Amino acid sequence: MPSQVKRLILLFGIAAAALVLVRFLLVPDSFGRYGHYRADAVDEVAGMEIRYAGHLLCQECHDDVDAVKSGSMHEAVSCEACHGPGNEHAEDPFENRLSAPRGRRRCAYCHSYNPSRPTGFPQIEPDEHGGEEPCITCHNPHQPEPLVGIEDCEACHTEIAKTKSKSHHLSLHCTTCHATQERHPGAPREMRPDKPRTRSFCGQCHGEDASSPETIPRVDMATHGEDYLCWQCHYPHFPEGRR
């Protein structure tokens, strides 16, 4: 064998031995036990502090909420996506309270309009949708069914229906104020629905002595715009009043 080859073999041999030695010294013991990584890393990750409990745990105590939520449009949205990490709470619910996202921001993370979201995903333009009210005034967070702001009357009275669905009168059905004959859609001009005629009609809900829910704003029926019909000042399908 020529002396060149001998020397080169020696040189490459030393390099190979050095590689084996370095491998021996530097490659962690647990490398390759499960795959192409350090097996100890799994234990290290497992040892990290747990912050999220997972929705199965929440369900054990809040089965009422879960019953509402499962089957709803938010079925696939985990509790902690809205309520935040809840492991501490799950361990001691009275000591560690969880808050609920009652504002508008959290919902907008998922629902604000963004073209990269999947087609058909329900999206809104937060600056325009629902005024400045918190989302939960109109939507139930645990059961956000598609709101029918628009009822069957909408097919023909689209403009009014749309306007109303964004208004404070959103929750009122058309028929609350318009007694409508069943045949009105078939013969609209002959069968004209009723329209409120008196101030006291609005007073049912807005009068100071009305038995309606307390959240509805009240006016003194005797002095408030006393000489006029209410809808001479307030558009009934989009009433404005509070400053």
Added chain:
Amino acid sequence: MEELLRHLAEAQQQITGYIYPNEIELHWGLVIVLYPFITGLVAGAFILASLERVFNVKEVQPTYRLSLLTALAFLLVAPLPLLAHLGHPERAFEIFLTPHLQSAMAMFGFVYAWYLTVVLLLEVWFDYRRDIVVWSRTYRGWRRVLYSILSLGVVSTSEESLKFDERAGRFITIVGIPSAFLLHGYVGFIFGSVKANPWWSSVLMPIVFLFSAIVSGIALVLLIYMVSSWLRKHPIDMPCLDKLGQFLFYALILDVSLELLDFVHRLYEAEESIDILAQMVQSRLFTSRVVVQALMGTVVPLVVLAVVRALKPRELVRKVAYFGTGILILVAIFFMRWNVVLGGQLFSKSLRGLTVYKIGLAGAEGAVTAGILTLLPFVILIVLVRLLPPWSGKSGVREVGQQTHSS
């Protein structure tokens, strides 16, 4: 943070159409452009050297050793752009310790190690061994120590051992040609195999990369040969230069045909991405792709080289022509890498918008680093040329002997 935001805000104003949020910032920038450029020069220079050895092209013999040293100098720098890009460059060696055989990126380590140690260093060693032995005897001081170490203690200069050097060198060259193809084909493969990216994904990519590498390697050696002759006040060997020019011409024709094939193929397939790619080439890449790469770097050199070959003008005119085309081609091949690497990231995966690339000045991946990485191979080459003078062929020993006497 503020810096980052300003940068983002600026970029955002230049975005056209719709892009996804994570596409504003390009992940691979200038240094990654440099990486295929430099490896290409290595492969090209080596293939040029192999021509002399394997196919016995006597004319280019004056550039044989110069090409080898050029390849070596550039190869030593080739991984540095990658290291500059890594967040943890100090961990790069781990790909050798825990080799991952299915990772195309990790394979670079092995292709590189094979090519550096088994091909280039060995070939240089066998070719220079006799000279090294002689220098280890004629020189004094540190040089003597250095050459003694480089000789690995093999001091024989007998007829028989020189014959063996010759045969071993030839064998390594034969192994080296596919290795050089592998080295640069690999770089093309890295891009060509990204099937989610319509600008990159193409089976032709490795081949296109390879041929452009050969073109750039020949151009580089041609330039270095001309400049070094001029610096040494040595007459340029015109047959050699003409031969290099001829190779350059042929390689360029092959390269252009392949790129045209790729282009026509894309055009005819007209996949859904074609509109956004066309838009990109017409706007973002117009200067670098159409003006620099296609016109100045391909059409002009092709015409000039063809005219030179057909008319055989005076020596001076030929020299100027070769020098000019060499520079044009190098610039064009650099921008070819630029167009591939950056182009693949400029359009959105939504195929509906384009982002922009802004070169940073400072930073590990900035223009300054890129400039240093471009100059570094030349510095290394100067050192190598000082240590292992390539000018001589077999007569070099005498020349060196004269130098030591005169100095």
